[in-house]
Amino acid sequence: MAAFHQWAAGPVPIRSATVRGHPMSVRTVCLGWHWQPYRYSRHAGDVNGARVLPLPEWLIELGRRALASVGWPDAAAYRPDTALINFYDAGAKMGLHQDKDEVSPDPVVSLSVGEACVFRFGNTENRNRPHTDVELRSGDLFVFGGPARLAYHGVTTIIPGTAPDDCGLTDGRINITLRATGLRD
Ligand SMILES: O=C(O)CCC(=O)C(=O)O
Ligand SMILES: [Fe+2]
Secondary structure (H helix, E strand, C coil): CHHHHHHHHCCCCCECCEECCEECCCEEEEECCEEECCEEECECCCCCCCECECCCHHHHHHHHHHHHHCCCCCHHHCCCCEEEEEEECCCCCEEEECCCCCCCCCCEEEEEEECEEEEEECCCCCCCCCCEEEEECCCCEEEECHHHCCCCEEEEEEECCCCCHHHCCCCCEEEEEEECCCCCC
């Protein structure tokens, strides 16, 4: 949580990205590469032009451990170069989308802290049903890998009052996704 507060403070402060003219209800701060719809850059051109903080080695290592824990082959070779850290308050959601601004086919590793949410998972072709709704709770890990890498997904609801006492967050939800952009400077 201390790390989250530090990242959120800047040099690029946490903000709601603007998608097609509308601010997202989720607020996001990035490490390594700055994400704005629908591209990555080293500097936050849509915020204050500052360069984002580097992705710390401990998060990269966490990503490798996460992949190893689900039996991903070659987890030790995983080289994420960006993290998107999302903060959801009580009313925040994220519409169905694909994570497809990365060039690399490597998995996206998602970690959740705080209140639980209803996470909606669809298919790789379109936003149509059937959807699978799963509750992602504090401490849960979700991996978008292989055939699921480009599956549509989103967050429909934050479930109030579900944060464990010891997670460091009483209200809201933090989600961290580790990604390999496949981009070079
Ligand atoms: O909050 C989540 O669980 C998903 C976040 C997400 O899909 C994203 O940041 O692209
Ligand atoms: Fe996503």
